[in-house]
Amino acid sequence: MSVSPHLTRRGFVLGTIGLSTAAILSGCATKGTETKGDATNGGGTPAAAAITLQSSLSDPLPKKALESIVAAYPGDVTLNTVAIEQFRAQLSTYLTSQNPPDVLTWYAGSVARDYAKNGYLLDISDLWVEKGPAASYSTALKELSTSDDGKQVFMPTNYYWWGVFYLRSSFKKWGVSEPKTWEEFIALCDTLKSKGVNPLSNGVGTTPWMASGWFDILNLRVNGAAFHRELLTGKHSFDSPEVRKVMDYYTQIVPYFDPNMTAYAWQDAVTPLVQGKNAMYLVGAFISQNITEGDPDDLDFFSVPVIDQSIPVAEEAPTDGYFASAKTKNVESTKAFLGYLASAEAQQKFIEAAGSSNLPTSPDVDVSKFSPLVQKGLKTLADADQITQFFNRDSSDALQTTADAALTKFLAKPQEVDSILKEWQAAAQRVFNS
Structure with missing residues (x-):
């Protein structure tokens, strides 16, 4: 879903100035980290079943950063990293297979909306309600993460300019x-x-x-x-x-x-x-x-x-994050992990470890700790009258x-x-x- 044509910088950036990598990366396929334990989805529901995360973040620093985030998660997650162009070509196959990955990296906006229209994405609306991990996210981010039928199907974790x-x-x-x-x-x-x-x-x-x-x-x-x-x-x-x-x-x-x-x-x-x-x-x-x-x-x-x-x-300002397969056999574990990725702690650690100039979506991240380049990026978006994604994300x-x-x-x-x-x-x- 693209940002509304009437969405101004106040609707996007000032609403997310507390928002604050890129999925446009490449590299070689590899199997990542697996950790085990218990977790909850923020509502106290046990979420210990094993899940798989399919990632396109294959450049060395972002890849290593995501591995560390997954390793710190108190649940059982297997991380598989695939080069971006291979990931892009196989994404539809992942989602339509009989045993798809539970969680996948990709984009907010029209791309997620189109997959949701075909019934491929898990409804995670309960993560956006009061006291949910994304409840404090901006209206603009919620709009970008919402399917045509009004359900939230995406968890945005960073954006960039x-x-x-x-x-x-x-x-x-x-x-x-x-x-x-x-x-x-x-x-x-x-x-x-x-x-x-x-x-x-x-x-x-x-x-x-x-x-x-x-x-x-x-x-x-x-x-x-x-x-x-x-x-x-x-x-x-x-x-x-x-x-x-x-x-x-x-x-x-x-x-x-x-x-x-x-x-x-x-x-x-x-x-x-x-x-x-x-x-x-x-x-x-x-x-x-x-x-x-x-x-x-x-x-x-x-x-x-x-x-x-x-x-x-x-x-x-393309927005990246994660969506989940509607076919996941471990709905509660999948939602718990998405909630973890949405947290300020996970986003702060990922961006710092990745050496990234991306901006976190959690309003609880202290953006004043980021580099002068990122501060200039924030100001650029704050001064803009309108925000768009990228060609394929808006189409x-x-x-x-x-x-x-x-x-x-x-x-x-x-x-x-x-x-x-x-x-x-x-x-x-x-x-x-x-």
Whole structure:
């Protein structure tokens, strides 16, 4: 479920300023930690039956952090970690199998809603009622976690922001600073290119969804959050004048991308940024987990500048967490574990151990203890008028596939944008009609 088009920063961030990783990670499959004992679901019900957690958090630090959280849980949980792209491809199979994992990592919003519509997700509404572990969560988070029939089916545990990340030391070396307008941004790209630096890093090889990051933010800047959400639910055409205008701005920045971007996954594109070969990277705050050397305060970011002053400022803040299979044979144990993951203690420990720049959803976590980068991220979201998720989170994984095909083709042949948009709309229409 996407955030309501009328949800403002007060409805999302100030309601969750006490909210406060990323599931967009990769790595190798492994079996994790198993611990045994007794637990309760917060209502005093024994919950000692064994359950399985299927996780896509496979980068070393988040993986290790989740292992430690599971190990500290006084119940019997087996953790299985799977690389993100494999997890994404197999998620439907997990949920439709006769013996699915009890709990799975993934996303709030329309993705969870779509699985719930098909009857795959466990109703955990009782965890959201008075005295439940999620009872103090914001209305916005509850909305994101609610299915079309009004049941809560998701437990959000963290969210993060997207921005244009860079290294302060590199900007200082090149004698440049953060741009405040779109014109200044283009001028900055020109300056950097004249110095032999690739202005923009990107990784659209095995992670083609990265091309949607720029599409999302440019659509938010050109047409606004309401249009963006409506477009992703089939109410507008990808072959419309509004989207064509978005692509005009996208075309402006194509010459500034690293020419090797099609050979990179998103993680690979971090390396030339750290090496000073590339200057900036529009990416989620999860990038901080892939910069493990040097001064941790060297990493900084700015928002893509406003293009149209009449358009309310929107930022992307994808929300992650866990849902459970409707087929779980251990409902009480599953709910007890979800309640544990929802706790301030578990979230604080996970974010610190993961070296994450994510923001916790529990209002009881003390966010003042987090890094200056996270504090800046909080302010960015607090200053935004609207909050969105990410392309597939505000639409579906099926529509994301159409975006991957269209936008990677566009990056290779921007002069063919007209035919690409026509093809994109035809592909999207097939998704909406299916």
